[in-house]
Amino acid sequence: MELAHYSDYALRLVNTEEPARNKDTLTSVDAVRSLFGPSQQLARRVTDADLTRFRNVRGRLRSIFEAADSGDHVLAVDLLNSLLMEFPVTPQISGHETLGPDGAPNWHMHLADHTSNATAGYAAIACMGLAFHLTEYGADRLGVCQASPCRNAYLDTSTNRSRRYCSDRCATRANVAAYRARKRLEAETSANSGRTAVTAQDSRAASEV
DSSP: OOOGHHHHHHHHTTTTTGGGTTTOOOHHHEEEEHHHTTTTTHHOOOOHHHHHHHHHHHHHHHHHHHHHHHHHHHHHHHHHHHHHHHOOOOEEEEOOTOOOSSSOOEEEEEEOOOSHHHHHHHHHHHHHHHHHHHHOOOGEEEOOOOOOOOTOOOOOOOOOOOSSSSSHHHHHHHHHHHHHHHHHHHHHHHHHHHHHHHHHHHHHHHOOO
């Protein structure tokens, strides 16, 4: 598994909340456990106390995405480094369930969890994954959806660094909104031009009387 893949942990946690819509799906122990995906061993360790801790980590991770999205990459890195120091990981070589062509284990790096609680384990993996993604692809690859009021976080993996939305749905909605705004502006401009022409014509007629 590529270590940058662990950045999905950060993304899943951040996007449990949509501040502009006042929506929060991280409201129960089961909701926290669902974030772990196939890592059931970690999920089983979740307790009621982790709910508040997860929300705290979520807010700090969102700040990283917002700083990177605004172009303040130094702040984004500083915020991420602070989390990395607070939630360290233990790298470990693993070959579980993966065999090479010769039948031997396909050795790869794995982020092992030896933390005291589920929040620390999840945060350590999420932050290290985000760190690998940032250093491999660049801080400008961390973004916040531009389709208001969404504001979901995303990781840009496009070849030309052009991503601006968290999903195709948001991109479509933003394009439709922009199209309608242009049409309204064109209609207003046309109406104003018409009124100006009528006013000018009335003025000429009045001067001829």
